[in-house]
Amino acid sequence: DVKVTQSSRYLVKRTGEKVFLECVQDMDHENMFWYRQDPGLGLRLIYFSYDVKMKEKGDIPEGYSVSREKKERFSLILESASTNQTSMYLCASRKDRGGAFFGQGTRLTVV
Amino acid sequence: QQQVKQSPQSLIVQKGGISIINCAYENTAFDYFPWYQQFPGKGPALLIAIRPDVSEKKEGRFTISFNKSAKQFSLHIMDSQPGDSATYFCAASRDNYGQNFVFGPGTRLSVLP
Numbered sequence: 001d002v003k004v005t006q007s008s009r010y011l012v013k014r015t016g017e018k019v020f021l022e023c024v025q026d027m028d029h030e031n032m033f034w035y036r037q038d039p040g041l042g043l044r045l046i047y048f049s050y051d052v053k054m055k056e057k058g059d060i061p062e063g064y065s066v067s068r069e070k071k072e073r074f075s076l077i078l079e080s081a082s083t084n085q086t087s088m089y090l091c092a093s094r095k096d097r098g099g100a101f102f103g104q105g106t107r108l109t110v111v
Numbered sequence: 112q113q114q115v116k117q118s119p120q121s122l123i124v125q126k127g128g129i130s131i132i133n134c135a136y137e138n139t140a141f142d143y144f145p146w147y148q149q150f151p152g153k154g155p156a157l158l159i160a161i162r163p164d165v166s167e168k169k170e171g172r173f174t175i176s177f178n179k180s181a182k183q184f185s186l187h188i189m190d191s192q193p194g195d196s197a198t199y200f201c202a203a204s205r206d207n208y209g210q211n212f213v214f215g216p217g218t219r220l221s222v223l224p
Contacts, residue, residue, distance in 0.1 A: 004154075033211060042216040043155075043200065058211070090154050097206040099145045102154035 003027070006091050006103040013110050019078040021106050023091030032074035033092040033100065034058075034066065043090065049074055081110045115203050117215030124222050130188040132218045134201035137182065141203040141213075146175065146186050149198045149217075158199075159186070191222045 007022035025032065033048040035058075045058030047066040055066050063085060067075045074093075078085055086109050094100040116135045124130045134144075145160035161168045161175040161184065168175045174187040188195055201215040 031211075043214045045211055048211050056211075092154075096210075098143070099157040099160055100212055101157065102147075105152070105154045107152075 004091055004093055004101050004103040006089075006106050008106050009104060011106060011108045013078075013081050013108065015082060015110055017078075017081050017110075019081050019108065019110075021076040021078075021089055021091075021108070023074045023076070023093075023103055024072055025074075025093040025101070026072065027093065027095075027101075028071065029093035029095050029101075030071075031094045031096065031100075032068065033094075034064075034074065034076045035090045035092065036060070036087040037090055037105075038087050046076065081108075083110050086110045115201060115213050115215040117201050117218060119218060120216070121219045122221070124191045124220065126191065126193060126222055126224050128191050128222075130191045130195065130220055130222070131185055132199055132201070132220070133183065133185045134215050135181075135183045136203045136213075138203070138213075139182070140205055143204045143206050144175070144177065144184050145202050145204075145212075146173075147200040147202065147214075149200065155200060188220075191220075193222045193224050196220055196222050 004025045013019050031050050034046045035043045049055045049068040065077045089106045091103040092100040146158045147155035148158045149155040159170050159173050163179050172189045177184045198217045198219050200217045202212045204212045
């Protein structure tokens with residue numbers, strides 16, 4: 001079974017802190033994604049990566065950056081956390097064909 | 112052109128009934144259409160998927176119907192159970208290098224016992 005593991009289930013951070021969300025997949029997938037999910041807004045793509053060191057902006061990249069130094073790991077960085085970044089963050093991965101597999105999610109609260 | 116529309120927003124069905132969720136897309140370049148099931152506090156899980164070369168795919172109680180000319184596809188859950196109560200997302204993508212998914216807004220399904 002494909003496994004996508006996010007480093008934390010719950011995080012509480014202070015406004016202005018730099019926040020790192022880590023995601024690891026074990027199926028050698030080329031593509032990895034970061035989404036945020038908010039009530040009534042569905043899944044919104046923040047960034048995705050189709051190869052090591054490659055990244056593409058999604059629909060809502062402002063206030064975020066990403067890093068993909070190894071194929072299995074994709075990190076989401078909040079440079080200076082703000083309260084409007086309180087959300088559920090979901091990482092996913094896929095090969096070039098077929099479905100995406102999601103991690104369990106990280107619920108981030110910025111206070 | 113990148114949007115996927117999904118309806119209804121919420122759905123209440125009696126146990127044993129049929130749940131039907133509909134989606135529509137615009138981009139004819141899409142060639143992969145999955146459905147995801149999400150329980151509260153969990154990440155979405157791939158449920159079933161279809162490609163445009165077939166009009167229907169069935170896995171257990173779950174069936175996708177696909178209408179290429181109308182650019183619509185739907186999820187049917189037969190003999191719906193309370194354990195099926197979840198949020199369902201349709202999505203569309205291209206099978207190709209560097210392609211992401213476009214998700215519908217989701218349907219919250221409640222199956223009453």
